Amino acid sequence: MKGAQILVVEDELIVGMMIKLKLAKMGYCVSCMASTGADAVAMVEKVRPELVLMDIxxxxxxxxxxxxxxxxxxxxxxxxxxTADSSLETRERAELACPxxxxxxxxxxxxxxxxxxSVFSNSMGGASAVNANI
Known part of the structure; x- marks a missing residue:
């Protein structure tokens, strides 16, 4: 879904900008960025992006x-x-949010x-979890 609005939530500015640039090269629009969890929640309420990429x-x-x-x-x-944390504990806790x-x-x-x-194609026809590099 090219042109889709994406929210990137990353507390390290350089990493967040790198993700934004990579997505822009792929034709996606990073409509907003947040560096804290509270900002992310507020942005979702205000902007209504179509995807959230969130650091844990x-x-x-x-x-x-x-x-x-x-x-x-x-x-x-x-x-x-x-995330850079691939521990089972983190993964199990993250699963509670149904990513x-x-x-x-x-x-x-x-x-x-x-x-x-994959996420955009799954969201069009029924959501299922997608994993990369884990």
Missing amino acids: RLKGSLDGVEAAMMIRKISNIPIVFI QGFLLKPFMDEELGSLVR
């Missing part, structure tokens, strides 16, 4: 999993977790593109 470890009072659970209460928007996918850092551009395409 965020600065502030809400981490990515907690923010995703709050988003789930107000929207059925697809959420993909992007549409996981992407393990560091990742290749092709993995990001494939995951985003």
Whole structure:
């Protein structure tokens, strides 16, 4: 779904900008960026993006999993977790938020593109989880 509006939630500015640039090269629109879980929830309410790419470890009072659970209460928007933490504990906790996918850092551009395409195609015909590099 080229041109789809995507929210990137990443507390490291350089990483967030890198993801934004990669998505732009693929034809996607990063309509907004957030660096905290609270900002992510507010952006979803205000902008209504079509996909959220969320880091799990965020600065502030809400981490990515907690923010995703709050988003789930107000929207059925697809959420993909992007994380460097591949531990079973983190994965099991993240599953509570019913994400549409996981992407393990560091990742290749092709993995990001494939995951985003898969999520958009699944959201058009019924959601299912998509995983890359985990």
